Amino acid sequence: MEIKELTLENLDPENFIQEKSREISSAVGDGIAINALSGGVDSSAVTVLCHRALGDKLKTYFIDNGIMRDGEPERVVSLFSKMGIPVELVDARSEFFDALKGLTDPEEKREAITQTFYRKVFSRIVKESGARYLLHGTIYTDVEETIAGIKRQHNILEQLGIDTEKEFGYSVLEPLIQLRKPAVREIAKALGLPEEIYNRPPFPGPALVARVIGEVTPERIETVRKATVIVEEELSGKGAFQCMAVLHGNRVTGMRDGKRDYGLQIEVRCWDSTDATTAKPTRLPFEVLERLAERITNDVPGIVSVTYNITSKPPSTMEVV
């Protein structure tokens, strides 16, 4: 891998911000750039960094792809608008669900998301806005995992030999590409982002699709979204690196009101990790697991079974897709 990592120990956040602002500003010149904000720490840091460097020449979009967590699009747009950064909400839900229709293979699902973002949605926004640059929150670990062939992260393009100018009609600038997550958090903090953003647990680019085994439909996303609300209410803020609900592919036999009920199964995952390259399942108290099972089977329609993952990464990965 040609990109040189900039470690947390060697990072001077103020210098980094100034240097990257200068680079972005000279690359974009008098032109216009766009960026997509998801509300995660990486894209939030890019948004504020580039807003500082480019001012009105940066146009920020939140792509509502239909696969985000409950209330996320509105929450993120409103938070940034309070910070004086206007964000345009783009409704692309049907494009993403159309692209995912019928797909069950994990890599095909990831590829469908990549193509919908970069070939369809961003190409259209770039044309409409007159921008030539897409500013992107790719970080060192995304490149590392993709190059290692573990998972194709949705935002990796150039490092896989994709010429974005030729393929999609715009250039991609990646100011955070030398940093791992802890260093990105330092930059986000130095940029004045609130703690709820700079300390936010990671969330994958393919969003809830990374947590659906089998076909992705609006109904199946709604199921995993509802379970995610419960899992995050019960497990967030207790020191775990990341927690998640996963929807399994097959129906399992359950029972309700004394009768057989073929239903769905949710798997809960909760990880202890420092940088996501390795991870261990959190040793949750059994009462917490029981409460999760009770709430998920009572409040998420169709669920008759809840399991807890007890495997480490490796050989597991953190997300299932």
Ligand code: XMP
């Ligand atoms: P895995 O599943 O590879 O996840 O063990 C490691 C960390 O990366 C996040 N993740 C992703 N983040 N695009 C992202 O931006 C992706 O395609 C992606 N896949 C996984 C995951 O949530 C975990 O923190």
